[in-house]
Amino acid sequence: DRKLMTLTAAEHIAGKIAVSPDGNLIAVPWKFRDAGVDLYRSNDGEHVRHFSTTLFDSASFGPQTGRLLLLETQQEIACFETSDFREVFRLRVGDGCFGFRMSPDERYLVTLHDGSGGTHLKLWDVRAGVQISTLYGHTDRPLAAAFSPDAQTLATVGEDGTLRLWHVSAGQQIGVLYRQSEPLTAVAFTPDGRTLAAGPIVTSSRQTVRFWTL
Secondary structure, three states, X not given: OOOOOOOOOOOEEOXXXXXXXXXXXXXXXXXXXXXXXXXXXXXXXXXXXXXXXXXXXXXEEOOOOOOEEEEOOOOEEEEEOOOOOOEEEEEEOOXXXXXXXXXXXXXXXXXXXXXXXXXXXXXXXXXXXXXXXEEOOOOOOXXXXXXXXXXXXXXXXXXXXXXXXXXXXXXXEEEEEEEOOOOOXXXXXXXXXXXXXXXXXXXXXXXXXXXXXX
């Protein structure tokens, strides 16, 4: 392994770094003076564009198109073409949104909320620009979400220590797959959709990731 480049700034990285599907762009969230998300070219580290936002862990790329998605406020998600930075759509998702995840086919979007409406998730049909359903079940803040490869199943984890499965088109909970007293912070499907991973699973001596066959 060898180091390709170093991205230098006077700010602090404030959330998860995202890489475009083709590997050409890197989105880095910064905080403090120039709070926002900066885009860099991966081949030479050249700065491409700055997007202002106060929500630091708020950038991702569309799995198919590579479009940039930003949670610009706790009420709006904006989508931009990365070729000319033209705004493709803007979705008003309601109060208290602090995170989101797009489905592999880019048809659906799930938003995570913890505001005036309580702890919940919302499912959106991106192509139609409409909300499909509101998902209640987590008793504390949801922390992560993942769609299955066919976009028919949604898995979520949260502060309440539960791993929950949801039927996307029906907008209903399938069930609680796992429960513990400590928060679960990460969840992911394997590319074939047959296995689900979540963690950290907390035992008396260590933290692990657990896998389930679906």
